Amino acid sequence: MTATMLPTEVGQMSAVALAEIIERSIDGNPVADYAERESLAWSVIEDGGWDCIAVAEEFDGGGASLRDLVEVAQVWGAANIPQPLLETIWAKRWSAQARERSGPMSVSVRRLGVSDGSGLAPFAALAATGIARSIGAATDEFDVAPLGEADAFTPALRPSVLPWTTKIEAEAARELGVIWAAEVVGAAQKLVDLSVAYAKTREQFGKPIGSFQAIKHRLADMHSQAQYAQTAVIWASLEPTNSQRACHYAVGISISLAEQSIQIHGGMGFTWEMGLHYYLRTMLTRRELIAGLWP
Amino acid sequence: MTPLDHQQSFLEGARAWLSTSVPDRWRQERGALSEDEIVEIRHEWDRRLFAGGYSGLSIPTVYGGQGLGLRQEVLFHEAAAQAHAPEGIGRIGKILTVPTLVAHGSEEQRAKYIPGIMAGTEVWCQAFSEPGAGSDLANVATFARKTEGGYLVTGQKIWTSFAQYAERAILLAKTSQTDPRYRNLSFFLLDMKQPGIALRTIRQISDTSHFSEVFLDSAFVADSDLVGEEGDGWNIAMTTLTSERGGVEAITRYVEVRGDLDTLMHCCATGSDVDTQVKQLDTRLELVRWQVMKALDYVEDDLEFFRRTCMLKIMWSELWQEVTQLAVSLNCRAHQEHWRNQYLETRAVSIYSGSNEIQRNIIGDRVLGLPR
Ligand SMILES: Cc1cc2nc3c(=O)[nH]c(=O)nc-3n(C[C@H](O)[C@H](O)[C@H](O)COP(=O)(O)OP(=O)(O)OC[C@H]3O[C@@H](n4cnc5c(N)ncnc54)[C@H](O)[C@@H]3O)c2cc1C
Numbered sequence: 001m002t003a004t005m006l007p008t009e010v011g012q013m014s015a016v017a018l019a020e021i022i023e024r025s026i027d028g029n030p031v032a033d034y035a036e037r038e039s040l041a042w043s044v045i046e047d048g049g050w051d052c053i054a055v056a057e058e059f060d061g062g063g064a065s066l067r068d069l070v071e072v073a074q075v076w077g078a079a080n081i082p083q084p085l086l087e088t089i090w091a092k093r094w095s096a097q098a099r100e101r102s103g104p105m106s107v108s109v110r111r112l113g114v115s116d117g118s119g120l121a122p123f124a125a126l127a128a129t130g131i132a133r134s135i136g137a138a139t140d141e142f143d144v145a146p147l148g149e150a151d152a153f154t155p156a157l158r159p160s161v162l163p164w165t166t167k168i169e170a171e172a173a174r175e176l177g178v179i180w181a182a183e184v185v186g187a188a189q190k191l192v193d194l195s196v197a198y199a200k201t202r203e204q205f206g207k208p209i210g211s212f213q214a215i216k217h218r219l220a221d222m223h224s225q226a227q228y229a230q231t232a233v234i235w236a237s238l239e240p241t242n243s244q245r246a247c248h249y250a251v252g253i254s255i256s257l258a259e260q261s262i263q264i265h266g267g268m269g270f271t272w273e274m275g276l277h278y279y280l281r282t283m284l285t286r287r288e289l290i291a292g293l294w295p
Numbered sequence: 296m297t298p299l300d301h302q303q304s305f306l307e308g309a310r311a312w313l314s315t316s317v318p319d320r321w322r323q324e325r326g327a328l329s330e331d332e333i334v335e336i337r338h339e340w341d342r343r344l345f346a347g348g349y350s351g352l353s354i355p356t357v358y359g360g361q362g363l364g365l366r367q368e369v370l371f372h373e374a375a376a377q378a379h380a381p382e383g384i385g386r387i388g389k390i391l392t393v394p395t396l397v398a399h400g401s402e403e404q405r406a407k408y409i410p411g412i413m414a415g416t417e418v419w420c421q422a423f424s425e426p427g428a429g430s431d432l433a434n435v436a437t438f439a440r441k442t443e444g445g446y447l448v449t450g451q452k453i454w455t456s457f458a459q460y461a462e463r464a465i466l467l468a469k470t471s472q473t474d475p476r477y478r479n480l481s482f483f484l485l486d487m488k489q490p491g492i493a494l495r496t497i498r499q500i501s502d503t504s505h506f507s508e509v510f511l512d513s514a515f516v517a518d519s520d521l522v523g524e525e526g527d528g529w530n531i532a533m534t535t536l537t538s539e540r541g542g543v544e545a546i547t548r549y550v551e552v553r554g555d556l557d558t559l560m561h562c563c564a565t566g567s568d569v570d571t572q573v574k575q576l577d578t579r580l581e582l583v584r585w586q587v588m589k590a591l592d593y594v595e596d597d598l599e600f601f602r603r604t605c606m607l608k609i610m611w612s613e614l615w616q617e618v619t620q621l622a623v624s625l626n627c628r629a630h631q632e633h634w635r636n637q638y639l640e641t642r643a644v645s646i647y648s649g650s651n652e653i654q655r656n657i658i659g660d661r662v663l664g665l666p667r
Contacts (some may be wrong), residue, residue, distance in 0.1 A: 113626035153635055204431040214652040259616075262500070262642045266429055266650065267454045270500055270643045277500035277639065284635075288626060 004233055011068025014053050015075045021048065031080055032275035036155045037204035042104055046118050051084060054093040061092070061099075068176050068188040070182040074230070077186025080278055082121040082156040086179050091132055098132070104223055105130045105142065107176070107294040109241045113136035119165035121291060122157040124246045125150035130160065132138055136169025156278055168293070174243050177293045180210045181247035182233040184286050185226075191261040192226045193206045195219060195274070198265055213223040215264060229253045244294050251287050299412075302370060305363075309371050311615035312347050322383050326633045330503060334460065336386060341383035341415025351413045353543070354393055358405055359413035365542065365591050372546040373584060375493040376553035388412035388419035392465055392484075394538040399523045399531045401483070404490050405553050408484065420461035421483065421539075422452040422509055422522070423532065426629065430452075430653050432467070432536075433476055433529060437511060438481065439468040444471070445517040446483070448491070450507040454647070457506055458494055461487050467532050468517070470525050480528030480614060491515065501639035539648045542587045545607035552615045553575060556580055560616060563627035563634070576618055583611050603657050612644035 024042040026033075045051060053068070054069055055061020064072070073086055083102045091098040091105040098105055106129050108119030125128050130142035148160030168176070196219055199210030209215050229250040236246035258280040262269035269276050306495060318327065321336050328336070341523040344350040345359075350367045354360020361367070393412055396405050411417035437450025447636070448468055455464070463486060470481040485492075491514030496504040523531050538544065550636040564573045589605035622630070645651045659665045 033470075111626075115629045177370075202601065204429060204434075206431075209430075212652070214655065257619075259642065261644055263650075266646055267424070270646060272498035272500055280500075284623065284638075287624070291626075 003237070007068045008065060010064045012055070014062070014064060014068065015071040016049075017048075018050065018072060019075045021050075022075070022081065023247040026081075030273075030275055031278050032273050035080055035082060035172045035275065040083055040084070042083060045083065045085055046102060051088045052099075052275045054089050054286060055092070055099060058092035059099060060163075067234065069175075069179050070233050070237045073179045074186030074189065074233075076182035077188075077282075078190035080156045080187060080282055081245075082126075084126070084129060084156060086183060087122065087176075090172075090176050091135060091180055094169075094175075094221045095132065096134050097142060098130075098135075101130055101142060103128050103130060105132065106130050107135065107144040107168065108162045108164060108292050109289050110165045110295070111161070112288065112291055117164065118216065119162050119291065120159050120285075121148075122159045122285070122289065125158045132166045132168075132289055133164075134167035135276075136172035138169065143198055144273050152286075153283045156282050157251040157285050159285060159289075168292040172238075174240060177247050177290050178233060178236045178243055180290050180293075181236060181250045184251050184254045184283050185233050186227045187283060188229055188257040189226045190205060191276060191279055192222045195222065195261040195264040198268075200252075202266075205286050216262065218260060222257055225257055227255050229257070247290060251283065251290060255287065256285050257281070297633060302366065305367055305371050307376060309349065312349065312487055313374055313380055315357040315444075316343050316347060316382045317378050321567045322379050322409075323624045324664050337381055337384035338415070338418075338460075341385045344383060345414045350415065351389060353411075354397070354409065354413065358397075358409035360393075360409075363482055365594060366582050367541055369546050369584070369587055369613045372550050378552040379554050379557075379593045380550065380620075382547060382551060383415065384460060384613045385412060385415050385418055385454070387461075387465075388463075390536050390544050390547070391421055392419045392463075394529060394534045395465065395482075395522070398534050399527070401519075401523065403519060404484065404522065411462075417462045418457060418460045420455050420464045420487070422455050422458070422464040422466045422659070423535075423537070423585070424454045424659055425451060426453050427554065427594065428502070430650055432532070433480070435469060435480060437466075437468045439470050439481060439516065441470075442515075445520070447513040448485070448516060449573070450511050451514055452511070454497070455505050455509045456506045456647075458487065458505075458509055459496060463487055464509075465535065466530055470528070474526060477566055478526050481525050482522040482528040482531040483516045484522065485516055486520075499640075500642060503636075503640075515650075521570065531639060536649060540605075540608040541652065542590055542604050542607065544648070545583060545611055546587050548615070549580065549587075550619060552580055552583075552611060555607065555615070555618050555622070558630060558633070559622050559625075562624050563622055563630055567625060569621060569625070578620070579610075580618075583607065583614070586610065602662055605654070605662050608648055608654050609645075612641075615644055616641045619627065644662050 035132045053062035054064040057063040084106045087106040088104050106121055108121035108131055111118055111120050117242055121131050124131055125148050130144050133141040150158035199215050200208050202209050232246040232250035235241040262276050268274050320335055351364050351369055352623030356362035381474045393409055402456045425435050439446040439448045466483040466485040467480055469479050471479040491512050493510040496507045498504055590600055590607045593599040619638040622634040
């Protein structure tokens, strides 16, 4: 039994500092403004050493634990920035080859519902992204993906279908699942925050809609559900035997939170510009990727 | 012939007609059609319905309807669901404008507008909601100022579905700055093709644009296009909204959900472990149709009818959302595009036509008489 549920100091400080960098680069702009362009340059990520935070200390890395990465991934998920930061952090943690390389990295994950051996690779359509052939084994290798056609459904992840999948060692796959689930949970919490803020300012019948119990109770439930989802990914990070079910649970409930946030925003929530859908699209694709990691 | 035989022969006729009339392209390649093609097919469908004698089944023949009952309307839609028929683009005219004019319009207005709706030659839209008047519809600020022979309307509407295709709109606007709430609104029939009207389409989360903002700058409405009296707007709009959330609306939605659920049952959910879930969704969908049929026996008694129809909007909308939620999670590659689109599109069904929260308030207040 772990003595504390908290991340280490590395995790806490990384999360705070990353949030600041994101804040500076998106500069208060709404997600619809930045989710489809290079809003945070890869050089900023690399210069800050962000890609190496979870490399073991013996290899001169930041030494962040999986629990720490849960913290960082939530911050990243709340922003929905179209860069493979989490994939790269994870790759460098698991692969000596990855540590030798620079630039963004990603993986190709088994697609469900097909039997042709193809994989779905987030960010493969992003220039110069190295896609791992295998991770966690002695023979790690990277391919620089051909600039494949990105699936337009998920602008922030720009996934492409590749004819092969990355061979991922089981423990590494588990960690990636936890990190992606934590990203989704961060997005869900952000949507809850946006919904609360909207309910305080949007007025109908001469009152903020948050004063109606239908909305107040829904938001109270949403807060509780976001808490369960967060607890689930923390649990997933600390207890390997339960990672899979805890991650599936966290992602399922997060998607429901995104749906509810649209409901609270009324017609506005249904508009492209309001941007809630960017998070929802990312969540749906992450759900698919996570399911592909755990056969 | 007994009434049941009548129904049976009506249904057989409808089935035969549908089997030759539903466009193959719609039945087979719906997912691959472009936006323009879809709009054209929906337009054409309205005209075919009319030519085939299936437009406005429950509308009196004097106005170009078929003079049958709501029951035939339900039977036809059931058959249309099985035939995977498209939904006409004239739905606002048929479901909202016509019942409102039948209840509150002048003889002249009925004669002038209903035939074009029936024939599928005039598309209507509903210009009710405004940025500050969504759930709180009585708060509309768009103002209709009296002028020689009519009114000059200025203001902004939002979320106006079909506005870009519409010849006309039913419009709710203020006609008094001093009369109290609920007594200061009037109901108009607005010509959308005039200089005082500008549209800006709104991009939806599904990346399509079915609705618009409508900017009115001294748009003209003739006196003869005021429905009822000045100040009656709110009461008349209630008729419109009750139709919008009522039985005919529900049965047309049944058609759409049936199409989706059939796809799910016959393809995407086969061989997966969600069988029980799918069967339950199917049961609930059939209950929508049976709920409408049950209510039809009470159509003469407003309150009793409303007791049995007030939940329909909540019923079909939440069900449809659950169907697409399940479907999009199943990773059926053959229908991936379809489900992604339907999943995002159905996020709106619990918001439009009055949100489900508002509908629950209405059930609590008007049906159950709970204290406010
Ligand atoms: C796809 C789509 C098509 C539409 N088409 C048309 C159209 O053709 N014509 C037209 O006029 N309008 C149309 N609308 C507008 C629709 O009717 C409104 O969006 C709806 O009434 C909600 O209003 P709102 O968007 O301003 O949300 P708000 O009223 O701001 O509501 C925000 C949230 O607060 C809740 N809420 C508000 N008041 C209460 C309360 N008293 N108690 C409990 N909860 C409350 C709502 O349920 C919602 O969850 C359309 C909307 C959509 C999404």
